[in-house]
Amino acid sequence: MFAYTVRRVIATIPVMAVVALFVFSLLYIAPGDPAAIIAGDQATPEDVERIRESLGLDRPFLLRFTEWLFRVLQGDLGVSIFTNLPVSHMIQQRLEPTFSLMALTLVIALSFAIPMGVLAAWKQGTWIDRLVMVFAVMGFSVPVFVVGYVLAYTFALQLDWFPVQGYSPLANGFGGWLSNLMLPAIALGSAFIALIARITRATMLEVLSQDYVRTARAKGVGQRSVLFVHALKNAAVPIITIIGIGFAALIGGAVVTESVFAIPGVGRLVVDAILRRDYPVIQGVVLMFSFTYVIVNLIVDLLYTVFDPRIRY
Amino acid sequence: MSTTTLPTDGFTPAPELADVLPPRKERSRLGMFIHRHPTIAVGGFMVIMFILMAIFAPLLGTVDPTALAPAKRTRAPSEIYWFGTDMLGRDVYSRVIYGSRISLIIGFAVAFLSAVIGLFIGLISGFIRSVDAVVMRIMDGIMSIPSILLAIAMMALTRASVENVIIAITIADVPRVSRLVRGVVLTLREQPYVEAAIASGTRMPTIILKHILPNTFAPVLVLATFLCASAMIAEATLSFIGAGTPPIVPSWGNIMAEGRALWQVKPYIVFFPALFLSITVLSVNLLGDGMRDALDPRMAKRI
Amino acid sequence: MPPLLEVQNLQTHFGTLDGVVRAVEGVSFHIDAGETVAVVGESGCGKSVTAMSIMRLIQTPPGKIAGKILFQGRDLLELTEPEMQAIRGKDISMVFQEPMTSLNPVLTVGRQIGETVMLHEGLSAKDAEQRAIEMLTLVGIPAPARRVREYPHQLSGGMRQRVMIAMALACSPQLLVADEPTTALDVTIQAQILELMRDLKTRVGAAIMLITHDLGVVAEMAQRVVVMYAGRKVEEGSVEDIFLHPLHPYTRGLMGAMPKLGSSLTTTGRTKLTEIEGQVPSLRKPIIGCAFAGRCPEVTDVCRRMAPAIEEKAPAHWVACHYAARAMAAA
Numbered sequence: 001m002f003a004y005t006v007r008r009v010i011a012t013i014p015v016m017a018v019v020a021l022f023v024f025s026l027l028y029i030a031p032g033d034p035a036a037i038i039a040g041d042q043a044t045p046e047d048v049e050r051i052r053e054s055l056g057l058d059r060p061f062l063l064r065f066t067e068w069l070f071r072v073l074q075g076d077l078g079v080s081i082f083t084n085l086p087v088s089h090m091i092q093q094r095l096e097p098t099f100s101l102m103a104l105t106l107v108i109a110l111s112f113a114i115p116m117g118v119l120a121a122w123k124q125g126t127w128i129d130r131l132v133m134v135f136a137v138m139g140f141s142v143p144v145f146v147v148g149y150v151l152a153y154t155f156a157l158q159l160d161w162f163p164v165q166g167y168s169p170l171a172n173g174f175g176g177w178l179s180n181l182m183l184p185a186i187a188l189g190s191a192f193i194a195l196i197a198r199i200t201r202a203t204m205l206e207v208l209s210q211d212y213v214r215t216a217r218a219k220g221v222g223q224r225s226v227l228f229v230h231a232l233k234n235a236a237v238p239i240i241t242i243i244g245i246g247f248a249a250l251i252g253g254a255v256v257t258e259s260v261f262a263i264p265g266v267g268r269l270v271v272d273a274i275l276r277r278d279y280p281v282i283q284g285v286v287l288m289f290s291f292t293y294v295i296v297n298l299i300v301d302l303l304y305t306v307f308d309p310r311i312r313y
Numbered sequence: 314m315s316t317t318t319l320p321t322d323g324f325t326p327a328p329e330l331a332d333v334l335p336p337r338k339e340r341s342r343l344g345m346f347i348h349r350h351p352t353i354a355v356g357g358f359m360v361i362m363f364i365l366m367a368i369f370a371p372l373l374g375t376v377d378p379t380a381l382a383p384a385k386r387t388r389a390p391s392e393i394y395w396f397g398t399d400m401l402g403r404d405v406y407s408r409v410i411y412g413s414r415i416s417l418i419i420g421f422a423v424a425f426l427s428a429v430i431g432l433f434i435g436l437i438s439g440f441i442r443s444v445d446a447v448v449m450r451i452m453d454g455i456m457s458i459p460s461i462l463l464a465i466a467m468m469a470l471t472r473a474s475v476e477n478v479i480i481a482i483t484i485a486d487v488p489r490v491s492r493l494v495r496g497v498v499l500t501l502r503e504q505p506y507v508e509a510a511i512a513s514g515t516r517m518p519t520i521i522l523k524h525i526l527p528n529t530f531a532p533v534l535v536l537a538t539f540l541c542a543s544a545m546i547a548e549a550t551l552s553f554i555g556a557g558t559p560p561i562v563p564s565w566g567n568i569m570a571e572g573r574a575l576w577q578v579k580p581y582i583v584f585f586p587a588l589f590l591s592i593t594v595l596s597v598n599l600l601g602d603g604m605r606d607a608l609d610p611r612m613a614k615r616i
Numbered sequence: 617m618p619p620l621l622e623v624q625n626l627q628t629h630f631g632t633l634d635g636v637v638r639a640v641e642g643v644s645f646h647i648d649a650g651e652t653v654a655v656v657g658e659s660g661c662g663k664s665v666t667a668m669s670i671m672r673l674i675q676t677p678p679g680k681i682a683g684k685i686l687f688q689g690r691d692l693l694e695l696t697e698p699e700m701q702a703i704r705g706k707d708i709s710m711v712f713q714e715p716m717t718s719l720n721p722v723l724t725v726g727r728q729i730g731e732t733v734m735l736h737e738g739l740s741a742k743d744a745e746q747r748a749i750e751m752l753t754l755v756g757i758p759a760p761a762r763r764v765r766e767y768p769h770q771l772s773g774g775m776r777q778r779v780m781i782a783m784a785l786a787c788s789p790q791l792l793v794a795d796e797p798t799t800a801l802d803v804t805i806q807a808q809i810l811e812l813m814r815d816l817k818t819r820v821g822a823a824i825m826l827i828t829h830d831l832g833v834v835a836e837m838a839q840r841v842v843v844m845y846a847g848r849k850v851e852e853g854s855v856e857d858i859f860l861h862p863l864h865p866y867t868r869g870l871m872g873a874m875p876k877l878g879s880s881l882t883t884t885g886r887t888k889l890t891e892i893e894g895q896v897p898s899l900r901k902p903i904i905g906c907a908f909a910g911r912c913p914e915v916t917d918v919c920r921r922m923a924p925a926i927e928e929k930a931p932a933h934w935v936a937c938h939y940a941a942r943a944m945a946a947a
Contacts, residue, residue, distance in 0.1 A: 018454025023466065030470035031480075037472060137602065141595035143546045145553055145569070146587040153580055164577070211717040217673055218712075219732045219783065220705035222698075233722045252461030256550055270465060274556045279469055286466045290458045297457075308722055309767040 001305060008301045012294055019290045020072065023283060024065050027055060038081070038277045051081065055279070077284035082276045087284035091266055097167045098265035101188065101254055104181050109189040109196060114239070116193070117200025118227050121208060132197055139194025144253040148187035148260040155183060165262035184261040188253045192246055199242040203235040210234070236307035244300035251289045350607055356599030363593050367413040376404050378411040378563040390581055397581050399571055408563040409585050415564035416545045416593060419479055423544035424537040426483045431490020432533060436521060438491065439498025449495070452488035460485035461550060468556040478557050482547045486540050493536055497529050531608050538601035542594045549590050565590045618689060619646035620790055620823050621670070626683040628662070628669045635900045639665040641847040642683075644926075647791065652817065652824040654838035654855075656831065656870065660896060662847040663827045667793045670825070671710055672700050688790070706736040709784035713796035715776035719768035725752070725779050726764030732786045751782035754819075755812060774805035781812065788820050795827045810836060831870065835859060840932075843867050846897055846907040849926060853933035863935040863943045865912045906938070914939060 027034050035052035036043070043051075056064040071078070077087035120132035156164040162183050168176035207213065208231055216230040255267035262268075266285055273281035304311045347354040390397045397405050434452075438445040455463070460482070467481035501507055507524050551557030552566025553573070560567055565586040572582030628640040640662040647653045655663045668674050669681050672692060685692040687708065692700065704710075709732075712718040720728055729751055730744030739747060745764060752760035755778040768776055777797065784792055794813065798806040810833060817824055826837055834841055834855065841858040843851040843866065851864040862868045897903050897910055906912070906919040918938055926936040929944060937943070 014450055015453050015457055018450055019457050022451070022454050023458065026466050026470060030467060031477070032471055034470040037470060137595065137598055141542065141598050142591040143549055143587070143594075145550065146583075146591060149576060149580070149583055149587065153576075157577060211712060211714055212720040214673060215710075215712060215718045215780075215783075216720065218671055218704055218710040220701045220703070220735055221731065222701055230720055230723070234720070236722075248459040251459040252550070255461060255465075256554060259554055270462070271554045271556075274465060274469055274554060277469065282466050282469045286458060286462045289462055293459060294457050310721060310769050 004305060005302060008298060012298050015294055016291060019294065020069060020287065021065070023287050023290065024068055025061075026283075027057065027279075028061060034279070038279050040277060054081070072287065077287065078280040080273075080278050080281050082273075082278045082281075087281050090269060090281060091284060091288055094264060094266045094269050096169060096265075097263045098254060098258070098267060100167075100170065100177065101181055101184055101257065101263060101265060102250060104178075104185040105189045105192065105250065105254075108185050109192040110243075112189075113193040113196035114200050114232070117197040117239075118204055118232060120197070120201040121204030122223075122227055124205060129201075132201065136194040136198045136201075139190045139192075139197075142190065143256075144188055144191060145256045145260050147190045148184065148257055151183045151187050152261065167261075167263045167265070180261075180263075184257045184263060187260070188250065188257045191253065192250055195242060195246045195249070196239065200235065200239055203238045204231055207231045207234045233307060237304055237311075240300050240303050240307065244297040247296045248293055251293060350603050352599045352603030353607065354603075356596050356601070356603055359592070359596035360600055363413055363596065364417060366410060367417050370410045370414060376407050378403065378408040379561065389579075397579070399568070399582050400575065403563075405568065405582055405585055408568050409565070409589050411563050412565040412568060412586060413589065413593065415475065415558060415562060416548060416590065419475065419482070419548045419564075420541040420545040420597065422479045423482045423486060423547075424541035426479065427486035427490050427540055428533050428537040430483070431487045432494050432526075432529065434487065434491035435494025435529070436498060436525065439495045439502070439525075440517065440521070445495070448491070452491055455485065456488045456492075458485070461547060464547060464551055465554075465556045468551060473557065473559040475558050475562065478548055478551060481551075482544045486544070489540070490533060490536060493532055494529050497532060498525055501525055501528055531604075535601055535605045535608060538597060538604060542597040542601065545590065545594050545597070549586075618686075620649045620651075620688065621825070622646040622684075622686040623666070623670065624684040624686070626666065626669060626685065627681070628665050628674060629680045629682075631678045631680070632900075637899050638902075639847055639899060640669065641903075643844065643847070643849045644683075645842045645849060645852060647823050647825055649790065650817075650821055650823055651840065652826055652838045653840045653842060654826045654828060654834040655842045655844060656828060656834055657844035658829060658896065661844045663844050664795055665847075666844070667710070667795050667825065667827055670793060671704060671708065702736070705732045705784075705789075706787045707789055708791045708793060709787070709789040710793040710795065711777070711780050711784045711797045713799050715773050715780055715800060718780060719776055721768055724765055724767055725771070729764075729779065729783045729786055732783060736787050747786060748782075751786050752779070754785070754816070755779070755782040757782075774801055774808065777801060777805075777809055778812065781809070781816070785816055785820055785822070789822055791825065792817075792822045793825045793827070796829070797826075798833060799828070799830070806833075813837070831859075843870070846903065847899055848907055848936065849934075850908065850937070851933075851935045852926075853930075853935075857930070857933045861930075861933075861944075863929060863933070863940045864908075864937050865914050865943075866908050868943075869911075906936075 033048075035048050035055060035057055038055075039048045039051050052058055056068070068078075075088055077091070079085065080087055080090060083090070116132050116135075120129040123129050152164055155161045163180050166180055168180045170177045204227075208227075212234075213226060213231055216226050221230065254265070255270055257263070258265045258267035259271050266288070270282055270285040273279075273285070399405055399408070434448060438448045463485045464478075464481035467484065468477065471477045471481075501524065502511075507520065510520050510524060548557055548564060549566035549569065552564050553570045555570065557566050558564045560571070568586040569583045572579065572586075576583045623646065624644050626640055626643045627638070630637040630639060643662070643666060645653070645655075655666065657663050665674070670685055670687075670692065672681070672695075674681060681693060683693070687703070692703070695703070719725070726745050726748040729748035730739070730741065733739045733747050734741065734744045748764050749760045752763055757763050757775055757778055763771070763775075768779070771779065777800075781797075792813075797813065798809050801809060813824065814837065816822075824837070826833070828834060838855055840854055841852065842849055843858065843864065845866050851858065851862065851867045853861075853863075858867060859871065862871055895910065897907055903923070905921050906915075906923055909915050909919040912919065916938070922938075924936045924938045924940075926934050927940070928934050929940045
């Protein structure tokens, strides 16, 4: 167990290194002159030169990368071109809303998606199953921000059940926090629910045809316990795997959702940075989110051993 | 079949009608296909309709989608302006119809490019061990960057254009195809007939062309269909947050981005492109779902 | 005293896209308390489906069960699902053929044994684990206190089948349905498991419905035998009747197919096996005449046209053959 954990942790290091290298190289891969593009159309040649220098584009790639990597490892993500503030500081200030949104989305998505998938598998071929599958395809097909607008228009503007936009920090009370985040979390969760419900259904169908499910029934175990104890625990590994993989979509969706609902999170920070061509901020956010994604998938790897005793590498 | 009758005496039940009657009239080949694969039929039909809509956009009662008419700003949907007009007085209906061109071009281009590049990379890393180790590390790395963020970073460094959007989304999608292809190649290499071909000294290019490549087409086609759908969403998302196609282009994402400021009072500007985008993506996804189900289920699991 | 289990005219059919499969077609038999009855026949003859029907573990639809299954006087087919759940694992329990796949891989052995007693006897988790340890001791698993915390993949095939038996017997059931309990095991392990079942049967006092295609197992374990063919019961009698005076040509064929002691499997076994030539009839189509007609060496026109009724030709010896009397005379 300990050896497995250590090995998995070590295995993420090269992945993180490649992520860092790739994110850094974007400046060099991008077609055209990034300095000129960041400086904008009205910039003087001096401005462009200044930005080129601040991005380090005038120095050799490897030297610049090594310097940059060392600073990243110390938590220094550079300085914003627009505000001159440290990027890591800017991200830190915006973490709470983003983290809150993702956490609530995960809770909502899992508590809906897994029962939906289990139910669809149990009632395979019935209208319940078909309804879940239709919902799953829709969830994949309707963009998060469209769901967001539909929800905001219906439940905030028309019915006035929730605030239309904005965020209220957890420190100001749980009720305000929850009511502000409810619609964004459901919007962001729609695609995630579709993804998880689908994989849950497929895996459960496979598990339910196994001999040990028949054994459980032969022991007199009730339907609910057959589904949620005997079968679901066996279906857990593929489900948590897809949760890990789907986390990337969750991050991407959060950026858009924060824009729709005017939530002052990291996603909003990156969207504002696009409009200001503030590349260091964009780079910092991309790096931060990518590392988060790698760590989430590391956690998923470690969770395997909790759900399946056979996994002991 | 649930209305089975149970004869109580075991020995002289009437033979079932199905055993006595001649086989039912053959369905037409098309009818048979629709019956077997309803999702492919529905998805495929709708995708074809959208393609026709994009091609014949000028003939569908549209006006110039970029024509400004400041006097007729933000009109509600009416007989003249079916979907209303936007802040600059442009006809939303025309913009939405023409917008299908952008979405479809981006969807197909991304699907095609990532399939071709991914196929190439996947084949090579499936066959050459030394390349595999390095290339797959890079692919894992790229896959660890949430694709929308990767595209945002790319777009921040280039000029807004349809081509650059295609490139930005393709870079994020290539690793998915190459991982799939590599997996297929590694499985196929274990197959006795491929091992036999290798052992009997068949040249690598021949093996790849004759035995490997044909087997990768089906799964790659399915994956490419899903990538086409997700690319259309990605384009709309990028344009929506201002990192996509240039604002002058009437893409669905841009129309929605422009309607954003007014969505609380003029929701139709956002609503119509959103509806068209969702239905188009849905059709492509249905097509992909149907094709995946028609494929070997074990292969389908990978996608 | 009424029998413990009485199956009357059981019919289990499955609706499939290609038509109705008549897996069990009018089977009747009974099992007395404490008795071991073997159900034998080739694979696909409906013996497992019969067992699953008694447990009511057939999915309906596509399955459909008709007839009567009287257990202690109650018709199991009339019970609600919760009532049936209370019987499964408590009064009737089952051991399956595949010990490798019949245990849940992600739950501990103790949990799986203990679940039965928690469910049916309301024991606490702690007491259930204690019972699980006792049961493991009973079925002869060494170091039960350690094994109880282990997962199935940590056990050998023979041990897993012991665990299955421990699980089935944890609530001291009246009837144990054992579906090919030894088929998947090595010969030496087979003998151990049979020995264990015999031993436990006397201790727990359960009746056993033993499904097998291995006549050696039948001879060793059973008092009575039910022979099934193509979803029908073709013969029933005491072990002596069936082995020494088989009346149905199919039963005689099975006896011939069994390798005799002292003869090598390759010579006697193979040549005798070919005695039953031909294909089992399709269960998708109604069978006209005797189901065995297509393969019977003694077939006549009567057999092809008319199905024989099952009749008691000798005391407690039932057979469904037009020419049973002739066979009796010959014997």
